[in-house]
Amino acid sequence: MRARLILLALVAVAGVARAQPAAEPQPLTIGESVTLEVLGAERSVNIVLPPDYAKEPDKRWPVIYQLDGAMTQDLMMGAGLMRWGALWGRSQDAIIVGIETRDRQRELLPPTGDTAERKRWPSAGESAMFRQWLADTVKPMIEGRYRTDGTAFLVGESAAGHFVVETWAVTPGLFTGYAAISPSLQWDGEALSRKPLGDQKRPPIYLSLADEGGATESGMLRLLGVLPHSQPYCFSDRRKELHHATSLHGLLPEALQYLLPTGADYLEEYGFTLRCEQRGGAG
Template sequence: MSTFRSLIILAVMAGALVILAPGVPVVPKETTSPLVVGETFTIESQVLGETRRINIYVPPGRAESPDARLPVLYMPDGGTAEDFLHVMGLIQVSVGNGTMRPFLLVGIENTQRRRDLTGPTESPDDKKIAPRVGGSEAFRTFIRQELMPQVKARYRTTDEAAVMGESLAGLFVVETFLLEPDLFDTYIAFDPSLWWNDQKLVGGAAERLRARPKLAKTLYFASSNEPGLVRRAQRFAQVLTAAAPPGVRWHYEEMPTETHATIYHPAALRAFRAVFKPAK
């Protein structure tokens, strides 16, 4: 998860995401009004056995017709104290200046991040990072069976869907691309934690890719200056070069001036411009 921290405080009020400036003297209530930047709702997940909060941003420039429909960008680490705000800002600016198509942003707020974003592991060291790990399959089921239908019911969307994440969320993105590629159309991962389970995901990637005669998907991934992450990302790029089936459009971006803590925001900007270009 990005270490980005906004200089604003968010409060959830009546289903809307509201921002309040910190450190500002209290003004009589009748002279102020909330600044609404999005919406929020909860899902009582039967799959995960818990309540999950979902944050939504509808960008400007969504076509002039009130019946216009938007593609959807799903984002783990999507809480207001996580990566939702800065990604929302990137979409707002990028759509406004015409460098990306408008997408409905769906931020999935974490409860047990390391449980949801990791697959099974045989590594004793991996199992030490949290009381529960290896829940990525259940998390995908939650997205597919519970979240996506809710989004389609609440908002006017197209069938196009993308997913984006960094670090463990990037691992989830790559794992989903390899294990259940039909869930999304576009996969975006930054500094994915491909070291998980002794790198077995990348180790088995070529066999999985070759088993698919054609795969019309888009994959964009980037790495920072973290040596261990770079090596594994480069190895994954080599696998894709050798084994990616026809139809896969993929790009690997090395960003050596960024650290693991800083890569998300600049990499997301590059990814949006590369894979979500407006139609000419």
């Protein structure tokens, strides 16, 4: 009898719930988008602001520039992982700027002398122009429209990781810090890892290697070998743990922890340790 009464009560509650009119869905806004043109193609620059941006009108924020940052690329993952790190106090909250790419080899890689690469990617080789566009158009726009704190970090993976390392090498002052996750250092016969770096002071850089092997691996190991002794870096060797396809979402939280540290004293207790070979510090 008691079971029957409980069942009747549940049915009645369900009927009331069904009878109530559904609430009208509201738009869920996560950011803003600007359309710009470079290399003859329009592309989106997507801005995701911290949740407290409007609530703290006097506060200024660091900026993370994420390559391959369209809505259909890595923007949502990058913004989500950044917010997750900030919620735990693992890394600082920041403004995310997602830079859409259209022809990645053209936009993110320099010219190559490798015949096979030129044949496979005939449009490749205009990374210098893409970098100039970031410096002359995108960064001034972000710094003019939003409350930035003067620090800016460039993040990329694979071909975008090569762009990060190249930017760090040729125009180091453009950003405050860099993160190159599984960078495609095999490009052009590993030329980037052979470039003389000299003793110029450069910002901190996060580097990682997954199971790519071959020239990608030898290029990374060569680069590590020529880093100046004074260069601050964090190298995460995950050759036995991660694949190229899993390295970005697996390592972006660590990269942000290195570049945007909070100084929280409980991180090791929570398992948020930097599992990387370090020299110097990022913050």
